[in-house]
Amino acid sequence: METSLTSLLWTCIMMMKHPEVAEKVRADLREVVAPGERVTMAHRLQLPYIEAVLIETMRMVSIVPLGTIHVNTE
Numbered sequence: 001m002e003t004s005l006t007s008l009l010w011t012c013i014m015m016m017k018h019p020e021v022a023e024k025v026r027a028d029l030r031e032v033v034a035p036g037e038r039v040t041m042a043h044r045l046q047l048p049y050i051e052a053v054l055i056e057t058m059r060m061v062s063i064v065p066l067g068t069i070h071v072n073t074e
Helices: 003-017 019-032 041-046 048-060
Strands: none
Touching: 003 019, 003 048, 019 048, 041 048
């Protein structure tokens, strides 16, 4: 599965666990993005809280398995 999709799925899961964060994300989006408008990279500087939520989710949830088993081949 693609890591971008996995990151977004985990962000959704974390926001379900923390509805106060989800409400702040919604409020920020409503303030910056007009109804019917798509969110673009041009909005990024205006949405620092959402960027922080994404970064914090990636910090908390390991998306790439780093604890793989090493096997001695000798």
